Amino acid sequence: MSTVAERSTGLALKAIRQIAGLEVIDRVGLRGPAERALYSVTKNGMGAAATAGRTFTVVTGNGKSTRPRPANPKGLFDLTPDEDQQMIVEAMKEFAAAELRPVALAADSACAAPAELLESAGELGLATLGVPEELGGSAAEKSAVTGVLVGEALAHGDLGLAAAVLSTGAVPTALGLWGDAAQQATYLPAFTGEEVAVSALAILEPRPLFDPFALQSTARRTADGFVLDGVKALVPRAADAELFLVAAELEDRGPALFLVPTSAGGVTVTAEPAMGARAASTATVAFTNVPLPEVALLADGDQEVYAECIHRARLAWCALSVGAAQAALDYLIPYVNERVAFGEPIANRQAVAFQISDIAIEVAGMRLATWRAASRADAGNGFFREAAVARQLCVKHGAEIGSAAVQLLGGHGYTKEYPVERWYRDLRTAGVFEGALLV
Amino acid sequence: MPIPPPTPNTTVINLETPKKFRPLIGQAHTVAQEVLRPIARKYDVAEHERPKELDFLAAILNGMEDSGATSGAGAAGAGKGEDKPANGNGSDPAATKNGSNLSTALSIMEMCWGDVGLLLSIPGQGLGNSASAAVASPEQLEEFGGRWAAMAITEPEAGSDSASIRTTADLDPGTGEYVLNGEKIYVTSGERAELVVVWATLDRSVGRAAIKSFIVERTNPGMKLDRLEHKLGIRASDTAAFILQDCRVPASALLGSPEVDVKKGFGGVMQTFDNTRPLVAAMAVGCARACLDFTREALDQAGVGIDYDKPALSQSAAAAKFLAMEAEYDAARLLTMQAAWMADNRKPNSVQASIAKAKAGRTGTDVAFGCIELCGAIGVTETELLEKWARDVKILDIFEGTQQIQQLIIARQLLGRTSAQLK
Numbered sequence: 136m137s138t139v140a141e142r143s144t145g146l147a148l149k150a151i152r153q154i155a156g157l158e159v160i161d162r163v164g165l166r167g168p169a170e171r172a173l174y175s176v177t178k179n180g181m182g183a184a185a186t187a188g189r190t191f192t193v194v195t196g197n198g199k200s201t202r203p204r205p206a207n208p209k210g211l212f213d214l215t216p217d218e219d220q221q222m223i224v225e226a227m228k229e230f231a232a233a234e235l236r237p238v239a240l241a242a243d244s245a246c247a248a249p250a251e252l253l254e255s256a257g258e259l260g261l262a263t264l265g266v267p268e269e270l271g272g273s274a275a276e277k278s279a280v281t282g283v284l285v286g287e288a289l290a291h292g293d294l295g296l297a298a299a300v301l302s303t304g305a306v307p308t309a310l311g312l313w314g315d316a317a318q319q320a321t322y323l324p325a326f327t328g329e330e331v332a333v334s335a336l337a338i339l340e341p342r343p344l345f346d347p348f349a350l351q352s353t354a355r356r357t358a359d360g361f362v363l364d365g366v367k368a369l370v371p372r373a374a375d376a377e378l379f380l381v382a383a384e385l386e387d388r389g390p391a392l393f394l395v396p397t398s399a400g401g402v403t404v405t406a407e408p409a410m411g412a413r414a415a416s417t418a419t420v421a422f423t424n425v426p427l428p429e430v431a432l433l434a435d436g437d438q439e440v441y442a443e444c445i446h447r448a449r450l451a452w453c454a455l456s457v458g459a460a461q462a463a464l465d466y467l468i469p470y471v472n473e474r475v476a477f478g479e480p481i482a483n484r485q486a487v488a489f490q491i492s493d494i495a496i497e498v499a500g501m502r503l504a505t506w507r508a509a510s511r512a513d514a515g516n517g518f519f520r521e522a523a524v525a526r527q528l529c530v531k532h533g534a535e536i537g538s539a540a541v542q543l544l545g546g547h548g549y550t551k552e553y554p555v556e557r558w559y560r561d562l563r564t565a566g567v568f569e570g571a572l573l574v
Numbered sequence: 575m576p577i578p579p580p581t582p583n584t585t586v587i588n589l590e591t592p593k594k595f596r597p598l599i600g601q602a603h604t605v606a607q608e609v610l611r612p613i614a615r616k617y618d619v620a621e622h623e624r625p626k627e628l629d630f631l632a633a634i635l636n637g638m639e640d641s642g643a644t645s646g647a648g649a650a651g652a653g654k655g656e657d658k659p660a661n662g663n664g665s666d667p668a669a670t671k672n673g674s675n676l677s678t679a680l681s682i683m684e685m686c687w688g689d690v691g692l693l694l695s696i697p698g699q700g701l702g703n704s705a706s707a708a709v710a711s712p713e714q715l716e717e718f719g720g721r722w723a724a725m726a727i728t729e730p731e732a733g734s735d736s737a738s739i740r741t742t743a744d745l746d747p748g749t750g751e752y753v754l755n756g757e758k759i760y761v762t763s764g765e766r767a768e769l770v771v772v773w774a775t776l777d778r779s780v781g782r783a784a785i786k787s788f789i790v791e792r793t794n795p796g797m798k799l800d801r802l803e804h805k806l807g808i809r810a811s812d813t814a815a816f817i818l819q820d821c822r823v824p825a826s827a828l829l830g831s832p833e834v835d836v837k838k839g840f841g842g843v844m845q846t847f848d849n850t851r852p853l854v855a856a857m858a859v860g861c862a863r864a865c866l867d868f869t870r871e872a873l874d875q876a877g878v879g880i881d882y883d884k885p886a887l888s889q890s891a892a893a894a895k896f897l898a899m900e901a902e903y904d905a906a907r908l909l910t911m912q913a914a915w916m917a918d919n920r921k922p923n924s925v926q927a928s929i930a931k932a933k934a935g936r937t938g939t940d941v942a943f944g945c946i947e948l949c950g951a952i953g954v955t956e957t958e959l960l961e962k963w964a965r966d967v968k969i970l971d972i973f974e975g976t977q978q979i980q981q982l983i984i985a986r987q988l989l990g991r992t993s994a995q996l997k
């Protein structure tokens with residue numbers, strides 16, 4: 136990894152320096168995956184009152200909030216990641232192959248990521264990819280595209296583990312994008328310091344046809360702030376979270392985002408293992424009469440900011456779907472070449488080979504649509520329509536690819552001996568999420 | 575050792591229409607709107623009649639081509655590659671190029687938003703031009719470059735399997751001429767073009783490697799126009815059949831090398847597809863856009879709104895269907911741009927060219943039929959153009975390699991299968 140470190144000399148992005156350091160990778164790599172202890176499921180056991188976690192003392196800040204610098208496209212069509220991005224992606228791919236894929240099945244059954252893996256991810260600075268360097272984060276510019284590339288690379292290792300390591304970055308990313316000076320000064324140090332806090336962006340609610348713009352969670356105004364009520368579904372790593380960013384309908388305003396420290400009280404976490412993304416330790420979180428100060432409201436309840444958050448979250452899930460779908464394709468190619476039936480490799484049959492082509496076609500389209508929306512976001516152009524397009528493609532084709540992957544392995548695909556049944560579950564589940572991740 | 579200075583970030587992932595092509599695309603759109611749309615129905619009805627209005631258009635397009643570094647709105651521009659960086663700073667050879675493949679694809683999208691059949695009929699803009707541009711020598715380009723060339727590969731017994739064509743080319747040692755014999759069908763613009771690029775084999779026993787392309791003057795008495803087809807769509811575009819009977823052409827009519835190199839095989843002639851397939855994909859993208867625009871307006875008038883925030887399934891079924899189609903359209907468009915961009919940057923793109931063609935081909939027809947479903951009677955009536963676009967678009971999933979042939983190409987390359995293994 137020293138070569139990456141050398142090449143990164145003089146480059147601005149802190150993440151590269153952190154990743155380039157990668158003793159983390161080397162260190163974790165020394166131990167066999169089996170030796171690594173997993174968080175036990177009992178940790179987020181039934182209906183436990185959430186661990187209090189740290190208290191956040193409100194800091195005023197210097198009155199100036201800091202944002203990631205917008206990228207500055209020269210207007211040429213280009214699909215080449217810049218050097219920083221290439222290095223991050225290269226490092227993330229290695230990390231995903233060496234650290235995520237080997238423990239994916241165990242993490243999936245345990246509904247938890249290995250503690251050591253989460254620690255490494257913290258050290259890599261994954262949580263602050265979307266936070267400006269000035270505030271101790273890793274983002275120089277182009278945070279959405281970089282986020283998408285990182286998500287894709289990690290999910291190639293495993294979608295559930297990618298969600299586990301990236302989900303805690305959603306809140307600091309939101310703070311970097313939309314927090315005011317006081318919010319950034321109050322909450323960001325928890326993510327940029329030594330011990331990285333766990334946090335979660337909670338938007339999804341458990342009901343059919345969920346619409347993030349028609350929430351049932353509510354925030355009532357009080358004399359000195361708000362009172363929050365509502366239930367959120369499939370919140371990643373909620374049992375460990377010290378800070379939530381919660382979407383709730385603010386009276387007279389519409390849907391808005393609230394910073395809710397677990398220490399505020401009234402937060403109940405119930406483990407909610409799902410069909411997919413299980414390594415992310417998803418849970419239902421109930422907020423009951425949670426009192427919040429004025430400073431809890433992000434971006435003053437700006438409706439445009441809320442919509443942007445929803446679409447950025449959708450893009451993050453698109454990136455994970457692209458990574459997992461590509462992983463399925465990469466796995467299927469050697470498999471269908473080697474598997475023999477009726478005297479030849481099944482790859483010699485068009486019914487098999489054409490499914491490979493179709494997967495390649497759709498993954499390519501999913502990827503470009505996701506990249507386009509992210510690049511528009513970075514350039515400061517409207518990207519809601521483009522994010523909706525990417526989501527439509529990733530949900531539909533992602534799920535189809537998961538299904539095709541199992542089909543192409545036949546009965547073998549149906550067993551846990553092979554990873555394809557996990558892609559089947561993960562890709563279908565990814566299409567259900569709202570929030571939880573952010574680029 | 576001194577540490578090299580950091581390289582400036584010259585690249586930014588960007589999938590927007592390049593700024594410098596916007597004027598060209600704007601012009602193409604205006605032409606599509608003002609020239610092609612108004613005469614689209616006329617030449618759908620008057621099949622085989624030469625659209626005279628296009629002669630005047632060809633002159634304008636040639637002017638557009640001469641006036642800028644980028645090519646015009648027809649097919650002729652693609653395949654030239656870009657030898658000098660097109661980004662203006664000229665100093666960084668690694669910098670991305672946005673050249674004639676991309677500009678041509680983008681303007682073809684606009685023109686086919688106007689009319690696919692008419693685009694194919696614009697004098698001088700035949701696919702034969704870009705195909706020959708890729709393999710012709712500088713002398714041949716000099717001689718034939720400015721003239722309208724049609725492409726004759728397909729025969730009654732050989733379509734998808736173009737390696738099994740039967741038209742022969744025999745060298746007459748007495749005159750140094752080649753003598754062509756055989757039958758060609760489905761030659762787009764075969765009647766109207768000045769030249770026909772004919773595929774023929776120097777030696778049927780050798781297979782692919784012996785197949786060469788020959789430039790034949792349309793007036794050559796040995797190449798007889800047999801008939802024009804009556805078709806489902808793109809009726810403005812003539813589709814000709816020829817009988818080649820002792821058709822004599824000079825040795826210089828053979829494009830590329832006369833050598834039969836078994837190792838190189840089909841490479842030379844097949845490479846042209848890497849440039850032309852994205853253009854046919856672009857035609858499907860443009861036609862699909864026309865269908866979507868028409869349908870969006872019709873839905874608007876019917877009071878059906880489309881919302882990009884709300885879950886599709888919470889909207890009307892019509893809105894959900896529209897959103898789904900628009901997403902597939904966007905994927906096809908982006909894949910087409912990718913394939914053309916790769917050609918501009920001389921990145922090997924045959925998988926991406928086939929991906930673009932396959933996706934755009936199937937999406938074009940799906941979108942057109944889906945739009946008809948949404949529009950009902952106004953979707954099929956001849957008083958509107960949607961029914962025509964639905965007929966036109968189908969050819970784009972057939973010529974320049976069918977859907978299945980694209981799938982074969984993609985699968986063979988990804989799986990490393992030979993054509994003997996994966997048939």
Ligand SMILES: Cc1cc2nc3c(=O)[nH]c(=O)nc-3n(C[C@H](O)[C@H](O)[C@H](O)COP(=O)(O)OP(=O)(O)OC[C@H]3O[C@@H](n4cnc5c(N)ncnc54)[C@H](O)[C@@H]3O)c2cc1C
Binds near residue numbers: 726760975997
């Ligand atoms: C309007 C029009 C314009 C045209 N313009 C030109 C032109 O300018 N120049 C030119 O040379 N040709 C032209 N063509 C011909 C066109 O390229 C061919 O029709 C096309 O390549 C298909 O060949 P085919 O018709 O012989 O079909 P076939 O090859 O007979 O195919 C029939 C069906 O079988 C499928 N198929 C064939 N082989 C395989 C396989 N190995 N695996 C799976 N499925 C397979 C095909 O996908 C198709 O669905 C044109 C055709 C039309 C209709």
